[in-house]
Amino acid sequence: MEVPILKQGTYLIASIQSALTDADLSQLREALVARVGKFRARGVIVDVTALDVMDSFAVRTLRDITHMARLRGAETVIVGIQPEVAFAMVQLGLTLKGVSTALDLEEGLAFLDAKARERIDRA
Amino acid sequence: MSTPKDRTPSTQPPTAEETAGLLRELVSHLRQNRTQLREEWARRITRAQLLTAMTEEEIFAEATSVYDNYVEALETGTFEALQAYARNLSERIIPRGVETHEVVGIVLLLRDVLARSLFAKYHEDFTKLNRILDAYEPAANRIANTVAVGFVQERERVIRQQQEAIRELSTPVLQVRERLLILPIIGVIDPQRARQLTEQLLRAIRTNRAKVVVIDITGVAAMDANVANNLVQTVEAARLLGATVIVTGLSPEIAQTLVTIGVDLSEMATVGDLQGGIEEAERLIGYKVLPLSETSAAS
Numbered sequence: 424m425e426v427p428i429l430k431q432g433t434y435l436i437a438s439i440q441s442a443l444t445d446a447d448l449s450q451l452r453e454a455l456v457a458r459v460g461k462f463r464a465r466g467v468i469v470d471v472t473a474l475d476v477m478d479s480f481a482v483r484t485l486r487d488i489t490h491m492a493r494l495r496g497a498e499t500v501i502v503g504i505q506p507e508v509a510f511a512m513v514q515l516g517l518t519l520k521g522v523s524t525a526l527d528l529e530e531g532l533a534f535l536d537a538k539a540r541e542r543i544d545r546a
Numbered sequence: 547m548s549t550p551k552d553r554t555p556s557t558q559p560p561t562a563e564e565t566a567g568l569l570r571e572l573v574s575h576l577r578q579n580r581t582q583l584r585e586e587w588a589r590r591i592t593r594a595q596l597l598t599a600m601t602e603e604e605i606f607a608e609a610t611s612v613y614d615n616y617v618e619a620l621e622t623g624t625f626e627a628l629q630a631y632a633r634n635l636s637e638r639i640i641p642r643g644v645e646t647h648e649v650v651g652i653v654l655l656l657r658d659v660l661a662r663s664l665f666a667k668y669h670e671d672f673t674k675l676n677r678i679l680d681a682y683e684p685a686a687n688r689i690a691n692t693v694a695v696g697f698v699q700e701r702e703r704v705i706r707q708q709q710e711a712i713r714e715l716s717t718p719v720l721q722v723r724e725r726l727l728i729l730p731i732i733g734v735i736d737p738q739r740a741r742q743l744t745e746q747l748l749r750a751i752r753t754n755r756a757k758v759v760v761i762d763i764t765g766v767a768a769m770d771a772n773v774a775n776n777l778v779q780t781v782e783a784a785r786l787l788g789a790t791v792i793v794t795g796l797s798p799e800i801a802q803t804l805v806t807i808g809v810d811l812s813e814m815a816t817v818g819d820l821q822g823g824i825e826e827a828e829r830l831i832g833y834k835v836l837p838l839s840e841t842s843a844a845s
Contacts, residue, residue: 502788506748509786513744513779518786525788526755534788 426451428458434466434535435459435497436528440473448484455488459497466535467492470528472503482517489522498538500524502531568681572664573621579663584613587652587659594655596648600639608635609652612693616656620685625692632696640701649697653690660686717743719750725757726827728820732765740776744783751789758827759784762820764795774809781814790830791815794823 424447429436435458437451455467469485471477489499500523504512512518525531576583588609591597597605612635619628636649664682668675717739720728729747747759761780766773781791792815796804804811817823828835 504786504788506745506752506783506787509748509783510741510744512786513783518782524786526751526757527788530755530757530788 426454428454430458430462430464433462433464433539434468434532435462435464436468436470438470438473438528442474442476443481445480448481452484452488452491456491456495459492459495464497465539467497467499468528468531468535469499469501470503470531471501471508472505472527475505475508477504477508477512477517479515479517482512482519486519486522498523498535500531500534503527564677565681568678569620569623569685572678572682573617575663575667576617576620576660580613580617583659583663584610587613587656590655590659591652594651596651596655597639597644599642599644612652612656616689619689619692620682623685625688628689628692629696632693633700636697636700640697640704646694646698646701650690650694653693657686657690717746719746721754721756722824723828723831723833725755725831726760726824727751727754727756727758728760728762728824730762730765730820733767735766735769735773735776737772737776740773740780744776744780747780748783748787751784751787756789758830759789759791760820760823760827761791761793762795762823763793763800764797764820766800769800769803771807771809774804774807774811778809778811778814790827792817792823792826794818794820 424441424443426437426439426443426447429438435455437455439451443451455469458464459467467488469488471485474481485501489501492499501519502525504524523534525534584606588602588606591605591609592602597608600608611631615628615631619625639649661679661682664675664678668678712733718730720730722728727747727750729743731743735743747761750756751759761777763769763777769777777793781793784791794817796816815826817826825835
């Protein structure tokens with residue numbers, strides 16, 4: 424199933440609606456990274472609220488998306504990881520090091536706004 | 547006069563009918579000598595220094611009802627009533643510190659007292675004694691078993707209940723400010739508790755929409771590599787939900803242990819005490835606490 428990618432201002436929002444195959448995940452990665460360039464996005468939000476399982480491939484793909492988007496100039500934040508999923512992930516040692524996370528979409532947007540402000544302050 | 551052949555114990559187990567008849571005889575004997583045997587039993591309990599937590603009167607009263615239940619179980623051959631009684635008795639005596647060996651001890655004493663009285667009664671007719679004992683022993687053993695098992699089960703139930711209570715009491719997740727939780731940990735952290743703690747914290751983060759969590763471990767006496775790793779996992783899991791964790795109250799001993807065993811705590815934000823942790827957390831959320839005098843001066 425293809426994941427819809429919405430554009431909201433300078434942010435891209437990918438909301439995963441159901442369990443994804445590895446191919447779907449790879450496709451999501453390509454699409455997101457391509458659109459970061461196309462829309463000149465400064466932030467990416469991946470919403471995983473609907474996922475009740477997260478395997479090592481999914482975790483790696485999310486990490487890859489973060490790193491690739493960062494290289495293309497956009498900050499990524501993963502939002503909506505369920506408590507049970509988070510617990511299972513740390514048990515398996517899949518801790519998403521170097522990836523920002525937030526509670527839900529609202530928090531994710533607030534996080535990206537804060538990042539943008541930081542950037543302006545620095546400039 | 548009995549012949550030597552009569553003196554060998556009967557190898558054939560008695561039939562059910564025979565057993566029933568013998569038990570009837572036995573029960574009427576025990577009923578007749580109730581007062582005397584009961585007193586003898588209570589005396590022997592005191593002499594063996596069992597049930598020291600109870601007074602002599604209590605022992606005697608308890609002995610009487612155990613005796614009656616015992617005889618009834620022998621008579622009816624059903625153990626439900628005895629089981630219920632044993633449970634009830636255990637419930638009463640466990641809080642007073644009665645130990646397992648004491649309970650087993652007194653039941654075995656009763657068995658001995660009764661067997662003695664049977665020896666005394668039938669010492670002239672050895673065959674009869676043998677047959678009576680054949681009927682009596684399995685029943686008596688089963689009774690001893692029932693009472694002992696009942697006691698142990700009750701004790702285990704109490705222990706389970708207490709564990710449950712401790713577990714529920716020991717992990718409160720408290721909200722001190724909008725979006726700021728504290729989790730004071732007191733006592734020993736075992737893997738099961740660590741797991742429960744993490745689950746509870748994650749749920750609380752979700753429901754309170756927490757941004758920062760302060761975990762205070764002032765009350766944790768000791769920490770080993772396992773506990774430290776559990777803590778690191780809790781911190782990681784909270785981060786996946788978008789919350790920052792600050793750990794406070796690491797004692798000098800724990801700090802030393804962690805450094806010695808080489809647990810990687812670089813990902814963990816630590817602050818000396820709970821106050822410092824809350825101040826740091828407030829800063830992260832964007833609060834600034836000022837004394838009233840300063841605020842009025844500023845405005």
